[in-house]
Amino acid sequence: MSDYALKTHGITADTPKNLMFSAGTFYKNLEYKTNAWTGTVLGATSGGGKLSITPEYINAELDGATVAVKGAKFKVGETATIEANFTEVMEGRVVDALHLVEDTTATVTGYKVYKSKAILTDDDFLKNVAFVGTLTDGKQVIVILPNALCTSAFELEGKNKTQATYACTFECHADITQDDLYHLPYEIYFPSATE
Numbered sequence: 637m638s639d640y641a642l643k644t645h646g647i648t649a650d651t652p653k654n655l656m657f658s659a660g661t662f663y664k665n666l667e668y669k670t671n672a673w674t675g676t677v678l679g680a681t682s683g684g685g686k687l688s689i690t691p692e693y694i695n696a697e698l699d700g701a702t703v704a705v706k707g708a709k710f711k712v713g714e715t716a717t718i719e720a721n722f723t724e725v726m727e728g729r730v731v732d733a734l735h736l737v738e739d740t741t742a743t744v745t746g747y748k749v750y751k752s753k754a755i756l757t758d759d760d761f762l763k764n765v766a767f768v769g770t771l772t773d774g775k776q777v778i779v780i781l782p783n784a785l786c787t788s789a790f791e792l793e794g795k796n797k798t799q800a801t802y803a804c805t806f807e808c809h810a811d812i813t814q815d816d817l818y819h820l821p822y823e824i825y826f827p828s829a830t831e
Contacts, residue, residue, distance in 0.1 A: 653773035659684035662720045664732070666766040666780060673778075675766065678720065679729055682801045685720035687767045687779055689822065716781050716808035716822045718765050721801045725792065733786040733804050735760040761785050765806040775827035781808035782821045 659681055666675030692713040695704050722729060730736070731750060742749035765784035769777045788805035808820045 653771060653775075655772045656769045656777070657772065658770050660767050660769040662718065663766040663768060664784070665763045666768075666778070667763075678765070678804075679722045679724040679726055681721050682723040682799055683721040685718065685767070687718050689716045689779075690714060711818075713818070714820055716820050717787075717805050718767055718779075718781055718784070719788070719803055719805040721803050723799055723801045725800065725802075729804070730790070732762065733788075733790050733802075735786070756785075761809065762806070765808075771827075777827070778825040780823045780825075781806065782823075783809040783811055785809060 662678040662681065662685060663675040664678055666673060668674075691711055692715070693709050694712045696708040696710065698705065698708060701708065727748070734750075735753065735756060736750035737753045739749040739751045762784045764780050764782045766778060766780045769779075771777065784806040786804050787807045788803060790802060790804075792800055792802045794800050808822050810817050810820055814821065
């Protein structure tokens, strides 16, 4: 037996329950009402997606300190985004991604026609976009980014014998009525240990 009492790994009896192997599911307008989650699935993905929450910090410049000093580092902002690689080319997803408006004057039979618009309105922001990841024990971790706006380019490349995908990056925004505009209103839900 070793003279060292410290473990040589971080695995515990709970480790197999806390793993995530699935690509997750992406929702818009997810909310908890009457003891149940409701929302709209954004669509099927291929190649999964990515959740990124990045705080931004600044170190105070203090004479005599040549290293980062606890208490002199300040959070000055943050970004929160969800990027999903969608494979379904759906009308609603393209409209959400490009903030399009329907051309009601178009007279093409069998089609709806959409146009770009110059100015963003409140309707271009989704109530939220959410990532739902399922752990190996079946419980779900939910991350909700309110006031989500698609800020990525729309790029769709079609090729023979290749499934087309396109990435949408949704960025979380603070509401202008928020008491302070120093943090984003994202929420992360972890399953209770007692459930």
